Amino acid sequence: MKIIKRILKIVFALIGLLVLIGIITLWIDSSGTNYLDINKNESISNNSYLIKNVNVIPMNQDTVLVNKMVYIKEGIINKIADTIEVNGIQIFDGEDKYLTPGLIDMHVHVWDRYELGLYLSNGVTAVRNLWGMPMHLRIKEDVMEENIFSPSFFTTGPKLTGSEFIGDDNLNLSNPSEAKDKVISYKDRGYDFIKTYYGLDKEIFDAVIEQAKISEIDIVAHPSQKVSFSYHLNFQIKTIEHAEEIVQQPLQFDLDTIKLQPIIDSISQSKHTNYSPTITVFNNIYQMMMDDYILESESLKYMNPLIKKTDSKEQFERWFNAKKEDPTTVDRIKKQHDFHMTIVKKLHEAGVTIICGTDGGIGVTLPGFSIHQELNFYKEAGLSNYEVLKTATVNASQTHSMMNQLGTIEEGKIANLLLVDENPLVELSTLRNPTYVFVKGRKLNRETLDSFNEKAKNRKNLIATALRYLENLIIEK
Known part of the structure; x- marks a missing residue:
């Protein structure tokens, strides 16, 4: 004893x-991320001032408002005019540069707070996190209370799937009653949206949609193969994710534009459905097969170390071995990527609202940096620069009612803004290195933004990330 x-x-x-x-x-x-803390007593935290000598790209119309003044009051755009007089306030010289709405990435996976700085340094001032965990609720709270410099932060709850186990990163639902309880719980706990995922069968999916409508919470859908693709056009589902899912599910990998057209038409006819193609994350499969040393690349030093050691490595090995076993796999993946570009073109021509999402944070898809590649893909697909910018500004902001204060430069909107050297309606690349990023009116200069990159590079928080993921498994399972 x-x-x-x-x-x-x-x-x-x-x-x-x-x-x-x-x-x-x-x-x-x-x-380690206290450099993101906001000291509201310091001048950098001053969110009321007057910007002069600036060219405004409002994004509620295809135009440039030349040589304007913009009054930011307590983080809100108060007035835009040729001349504004406000006494006793800081004046900020825009130096004839261009003021645009901050970019919005509508499909990310955030693993730590270092990534928040990476998004900001790349001009991303709002993100929609689509793999919710308890740590994201804490980030959301700090962002709402303006304790940290961060993009405006929105998050789904955990990914909902059916009873079949397809990985511990999903929340398996066994019956409709449990599904409804989870929707209620996620709304009560502060998650912004419901994420439905691969493997969700119709009976349980119906219950999720029914309760989401009652609870007044939007659904973001990664299409499930257990229901028809058209099922995802339900009004409660605000966005469908991934162009590749059109190829994999309704087309069954048949890259046929004739068979594609009825699918595009059905999405267009639903009117309310927004589509997030996430071209970059699939293209990165091709990049992995073309570069045997991609895991050692300079860019991967910005990836969360746990993800790099697990997901990045596993994805690379999968496609490296696939190429080794069948060299024609490389050409097949490239052809599918090209077909995704056709999907984007067809969606755009049909009037479907496209929203920019990267799937940043998984595989080799970098947080923040990847949005510029995604936007370039849309341009290659035939969208004009203005139409490309809409996907990451006004289109994104109109997807959910809680995001309506973002996405354009108008009086009454939140001052999430970028100051860039050139006109992005002419040169998209200027968005890669904004001179200033404004977060709820607070100014971050290029030197500060570059320091965010350096702080995140080669960070040593593998164990901390694993502990937060363990917390998620304990609480959510």
Whole structure:
């Protein structure tokens, strides 16, 4: 009996030690991102001022408002005019540069707070996180309370799927009643949207949609193969994710434009359905097969270390081996990517609202940086620069009512803005390095933005990320 008690004491002591180590690890990781903390008493936190000598690209119309003044009051765009007089306020010289709405990435996977800085440095001032975990609710709270510099932050709950186990990253639902309970719970806990995923069968899916309507919470759908593709055109579903899912599900990998057209028409006829093609993440499969050393590349130093060690490595090995076993795989993937571009072109021609999403944060798809590649793909697909910019500004902001204050430069809108050297309606690349990023009116200069990149590069928070993921498994499962 004494031996058992001693063993139990040792076990409890070890558990206590592990908990203590975990707390210390998370604290150290948290302190590593204190450079994002907002000191509301410092001048950099001043969110009321007058911008002069600036060319405004409002994005509610295809135009440039030349040589304007913009009054930002407490983080809100108060007035835009040729001349504005406000006494006792800071004047900021736009130096004849261009003021645009901040970019919105509508499909990301955030793993740590370092990534928030990466998004900002690339001009992304709002993100929609589509793999919700408890840590995202804490980020959301800090963003809403303006404790940290971050893009405006919106998040789904955990990914909902059916009873079939397809990975511990999903929340398996066994019956309609459980599905309704989860929707209610996620809304009550502060998640903004419901994410439905591959493997969700009709009976449970119906229950999710029914409860989402009652709970007044929008659904974001990664199409499920258990229902028809047209099923996802339900009014409660605001966006469908991934051009590749059109290829994989209704087309069954048949890259036929004639068979594609009825699918495009059905999406167009639904009127309310927005589509997020996420071209970049699939194209990165091709990039992995073309570059045997991509995991050692300079760019991958910005990826979360746990993701790089697991998901990035697993994806690379999968496609490296596929290429090795069948060299024609490379050509097949390239042809599918090209067909995705055709899908974007057809969606646009049919009047479907396209919203920009990258799937940043998984595989080798970098947080922040990838949005510029995604926008370039839309341009290659035939969209004008203005139409391309709409996907990451006004289109995105109109997807959900809670995002309506973003996406355009108009009086009453939140001052999430970029100041860039050239006119992006002529030169998209100017968006890659904004001179200033404004987050709810607070100004971040290029030097500060570059420091965000450096802080995130080669970060050593693998264990901290794993602990947060473990927290998710414990709480959500």
